[in-house]
Amino acid sequence: MVADTEPAARIPAILGEAVCRQLEAMEQCFRKFHQDVHRSLPRPYHFRPSGMLHFVTAIYPDCVQDADLESYRRDLHERFCLPLDRPLFRRGNAHLFAADRTTAGYLLNTHDGLPSSGVAGGRQYVVQGAYAYHHYMQDRVDDDGWGCAYRSLQTICSWFRHQGYTGAAVPTHRQIQQALVDVGDKPANFVGSRQWIGSNEVSFVLDHILGVTSKILFVNAGSEIGNKARELAVHFQTQGTPIMIGGGVLAHTILGVDWNDSTGEVKFLILDPHYTGGEDLKVIQTKGWCGWKAVEFWDQTAYYNMCMPQRPAAI
Numbered sequence: 001m002v003a004d005t006e007p008a009a010r011i012p013a014i015l016g017e018a019v020c021r022q023l024e025a026m027e028q029c030f031r032k033f034h035q036d037v038h039r040s041l042p043r044p045y046h047f048r049p050s051g052m053l054h055f056v057t058a059i060y061p062d063c064v065q066d067a068d069l070e071s072y073r074r075d076l077h078e079r080f081c082l083p084l085d086r087p088l089f090r091r092g093n094a095h096l097f098a099a100d101r102t103t104a105g106y107l108l109n110t111h112d113g114l115p116s117s118g119v120a121g122g123r124q125y126v127v128q129g130a131y132a133y134h135h136y137m138q139d140r141v142d143d144d145g146w147g148c149a150y151r152s153l154q155t156i157c158s159w160f161r162h163q164g165y166t167g168a169a170v171p172t173h174r175q176i177q178q179a180l181v182d183v184g185d186k187p188a189n190f191v192g193s194r195q196w197i198g199s200n201e202v203s204f205v206l207d208h209i210l211g212v213t214s215k216i217l218f219v220n221a222g223s224e225i226g227n228k229a230r231e232l233a234v235h236f237q238t239q240g241t242p243i244m245i246g247g248g249v250l251a252h253t254i255l256g257v258d259w260n261d262s263t264g265e266v267k268f269l270i271l272d273p274h275y276t277g278g279e280d281l282k283v284i285q286t287k288g289w290c291g292w293k294a295v296e297f298w299d300q301t302a303y304y305n306m307c308m309p310q311r312p313a314a315i
Helices: 008-033 066-079 148-162 173-182 199-210 222-238 281-286
Strands: 043-045 056-061 123-126 216-220 243-247 251-257 264-273 290-294 304-309
Touching: 008 043, 008 056, 056 066, 148 173, 148 199, 148 243, 148 251, 148 264, 148 304, 173 199, 199 216, 199 243, 216 222, 216 243, 222 243, 222 251, 222 264, 222 304, 281 290
Parallel strands: none
Antiparallel strands: 043 056, 123 251, 216 304, 243 251, 243 304, 251 264, 264 290
């Protein structure tokens, strides 16, 4: 970070000093964690927590797990007066530069760059952090017509992974089904089937695989979902996690709301798992697979359940 009062001629020297500091930090990390049997290589990670105007670079040894670096991360939280109830400096929290916007073939944060929702005087409350867009036909799995809730669950799991809460891979359809058998919700022959799951099953899997609890919000009819705008806004302010919503025979992921609390007008930022095309962000945004939707988007007579995952308190 360079002050705007610094002359341009000083920038090369400042950059050189910064590189030297990083090399010294890497040397210290190597000396501290070097073992006779396993040589630990120091790796830099660049972070920019929400609200910070500059990057923070931390050096972590590659053979030491995040769980064993908690005291170091806690020191960073305290130095920068950051919350102590959520991870901000785990490897999964590393800043995503332009070249990192796709990971393992999945698009990240497909809502970035969308046009305005059109809600006059509204305030946006949206997902906090990165997630991957999981949808029909990915991973060589033909789940068209039955896998929408599985894909929404995978998107939620990717959020917890990208926020550093877990290093576990996003579960496959079969692993999701096995988890439901393991907790006693489904019979053994559910594994390998093409049966749907709903919001309750999503919450069971999140609890079983990630240790994440969820709130279930029930709505009698799609026409009443707009009445839940305040609760959704509070969720995105305090938890910031994607929400899985199921109703009728469809499941979607809610990424945010744009809400005018004076007029009651609201639109919902929806990520649609029913998309079957390639990873083309332009198509996904222009064709509405990720976009702002009015209350009329929901089936007006169907009842809905929303699975609202809660952040675990951890750093």
